[in-house]
Structure formats: structure tokens, C-alpha cells
Amino acid sequence: MDDQGDVAYYVNNIHGDVTHLTAQHGEILNAYTYDAFGNMLSAREQRVNSFRYAGEMQDALTGHYYLRARFYNPLIARFTQEDTYRGDGLNLYAYVANNPIRYVDPSGYMCEVKGETYANPKDKVVKEYDVVPYRPTTGKYGLENHHGVMNGLNKMYRDILHL
Known part of the structure; x- marks a missing residue:
């Protein structure tokens, strides 16, 4: 007013x-x-x-x-x-x-x-998608497949982390 x-x-x-x-x-x-x-x-x-x-x-x-x-x-x-x-x-x-x-x-x-x-936008991905930042057995970044989350989310994770 x-x-x-x-x-x-x-x-x-x-x-x-x-x-x-x-x-x-x-x-x-x-x-x-x-x-x-x-x-x-x-x-x-x-x-x-x-x-x-x-x-x-x-x-x-x-x-x-x-x-x-x-x-x-x-x-x-x-x-x-x-x-x-x-x-x-x-x-x-x-x-x-x-x-x-x-x-x-x-x-x-x-x-x-x-x-x-x-506090860190990456926390949202880790929290919601059970992201494993690094898998020593494969040497890759990505998602744990046994939790039922589609591997297609790997691209989103890489985009957010700028990998």
C-alpha cells in the first residue's frame, strides 16, 4: 500500500x-x-x-x-x-x-x-536415491542397483556433481 x-x-x-x-x-x-x-x-x-x-x-x-x-x-x-x-x-x-x-x-x-x-544440493540426491558416491569394487560412481533405483538416475547424479 x-x-x-x-x-x-x-x-x-x-x-x-x-x-x-x-x-x-x-x-x-x-x-x-x-x-x-x-x-x-x-x-x-x-x-x-x-x-x-x-x-x-x-x-x-x-x-x-x-x-x-x-x-x-x-x-x-x-x-x-x-x-x-x-x-x-x-x-x-x-x-x-x-x-x-x-x-x-x-x-x-x-x-x-x-x-x-x-546445505549441499548433493545431499538431496544421496538422501532420496541412496547414491553411493564411489564403489571401490567397480571403480565407478553411481547408484546401488539392489535398492531398486533405476540406473537412469546416474546421469542426474553426474550432472549435479559435475562429473
Whole structure:
């Protein structure tokens, strides 16, 4: 609601990006498009709005997004402070495991996948598919076949781990 009492509504895409701000009767007030890492490609604004990429608040001065624990800079596709949680790889500045199409990071600490939070996105695959990271007997990465999980998931596992 603005200072005149006019109400506006946020319209988000599946990633959570604010794509439009509409007036009470559906008129489009603001429209935004972004690239995958949150850089603004186009913006048309009639009303001041700070909430944008992934539904997060953007600092008007720096252009960085505030993710509670730290700030994310879309120009370099990295956080500007180190991650205090050490379990998400060697790059302590990485944003969403360098995969902003699949993940979001609303806290600044962990990737989130469709409402589930993991400090490390690989944990989701290990948890759900009983992945064996390395089998010394065969010398291969993959899934335990005797658990009834299809080997077709091996490709997904390799994609996530970038093997």
C-alpha cells in the first residue's frame, strides 16, 4: 500500500522472481525481466519497489540482493561475504552451487529445492536415491542397483556433481 492507500500486488514466476506489480484491478504498474543470475534485463516502474529477483530485496545503491546472512551480487554471480557454513564446497562465495535455474538461497546459507533446504544440493540426491558416491569394487560412481533405483538416475547424479 502506498501513502495514498492504493494497494499493489506482486506477481512471481516459478523461480520466485517478481515479474510484475499490479494495481487493484489488474493494471500492470511495474514489469521486470532478469537473466538466470538476477541481473536486471529490463524494468518498467510506476511504483517504487525493492523486491525483485527470487523475491528478495535489492539494495538501490549497490544493486546487491539482501539474503539475510549476506549480500549477493548478480554482476559477479557470487556472494560478497564468505559462507560461515563450510559444508558446501571450497568456494565460500558461490551462489546456489552455480545453478540459479534449479536452486534459490533465501537465507544466504543454503540452497533450496522446491521447498526443501540442503546445505549441499548433493545431499538431496544421496538422501532420496541412496547414491553411493564411489564403489571401490567397480571403480565407478553411481547408484546401488539392489535398492531398486533405476540406473537412469546416474546421469542426474553426474550432472549435479559435475562429473
